[in-house]
Amino acid sequence: xxxHEACAYAGHLGLGKLIAFYDxxxxxxxxxTDLSFTEDVGKRFEAYGWQVLTVTDGNxxxxxxxxxxxxxxxxxxxxxxxxxxxxxxxGSPNKADSHDAHGxxxxxxxxxxxxxxxxxxxxxxxxxxxxxxxxxxHAAAGAAKQAEWNKTWAAYxxxxxxxxxQFKRAVLDRQxxxxxxxxxxxxxxxxxxxxxxxxxxxxxxxxxxxx
Numbered sequence: 001x002x003x004h005e006a007c008a009y010a011g012h013l014g015l016g017k018l019i020a021f022y023d024x025x026x027x028x029x030x031x032x033t034d035l036s037f038t039e040d041v042g043k044r045f046e047a048y049g050w051q052v053l054t055v056t057d058g059n060x061x062x063x064x065x066x067x068x069x070x071x072x073x074x075x076x077x078x079x080x081x082x083x084x085x086x087x088x089x090x091g092s093p094n095k096a097d098s099h100d101a102h103g104x105x106x107x108x109x110x111x112x113x114x115x116x117x118x119x120x121x122x123x124x125x126x127x128x129x130x131x132x133x134x135x136x137x138h139a140a141a142g143a144a145k146q147a148e149w150n151k152t153w154a155a156y157x158x159x160x161x162x163x164x165x166q167f168k169r170a171v172l173d174r175q176x177x178x179x180x181x182x183x184x185x186x187x188x189x190x191x192x193x194x195x196x197x198x199x200x201x202x203x204x205x206x207x208x209x210x211x
Contacts, residue, residue, distance in 0.1 A: 010079045011049030018079035019072045023058070025088040029103045042083055051080040058084035091118040176211070183210045 010018055022041060026033050042052040053068045055061065065084065072080035089101025092114045106114060111124065122128055157164040169175050185202050 007045065007050070007079075008048045011045075014049070014077050015079045016076035019069065020079070020081050022081055022083045023086055024083050025086045025097075027088045027097070027099055027102055029099055031099050042081070045081045049078055051075045051078050053080060053082045055082060055084045058086040059090045089114075093117050180207050180210045183207045 007020075024041070028035070028037070042054065045052050051072070053071060055064045055068050058065065065082075068082045068084075072082060087097050089096040089098065089106065092101060092106055092110055094113070095101045095106055095110055105111075108124075114120075115122075153164075169177065183206050185199075185206055
């Protein structure tokens with residue numbers, strides 16, 4: 001499908017800043033993946049030209065995940081797939097590693113049993129204070145980076161007003177330029193038909209200068 005074409009193209013371009021995670025839990029909504037799926041995903045991505053890293057325990061080994069991310073960032077000439085082996089519904093006494101944890105909630109009783117098995121002393125939707133503290137710390141760091149970016153953006157707007165206006169429209173406001181639709185080819189029912197890919201080509205060429 002188109003997702004694999006995109007991945008192949010990313011490998012072809014050597015997009016070293018692209019990092020993707022593959023949650024390899026071996027479960028589909030109908031059961032284990034071996035019912036209909038036996039390919040080696042890692043080898044497929046290596047064939048695309050990606051670096052492939054594996055984390056063997058994505059349930060508890062947070063350090064291994066962080067190490068894989070750092071290794072992926074260090075690779076600058078190709079994208080990286082981090083294949084993380086996990087157990088779906090990890091901690092659930094009766095539904096872990098099954099499709100029952102895929103397409104439906106655990107339920108109140110199983111949720112309570114899962115918290116007990118994991119040693120989680122907090123109740124449903126109860127968030128420990130330390131979680132708030134960590135997120136607030138990151139929020140403060142993010143606010144500082146935002147302030148730094150705003151300063152850079154203001155300077156850029158003053159130095160390059162035309163390019164800054166284009167960036168603001170396309171990236172920040174996510175708007176197409178005025179008149180782009182007027183540049184599209186005009187057709188009538190009397191025109192000879194042709195392949196849709198050729199119509200697409202005509203449209204792209206027509207609006208290229210406007211965009």
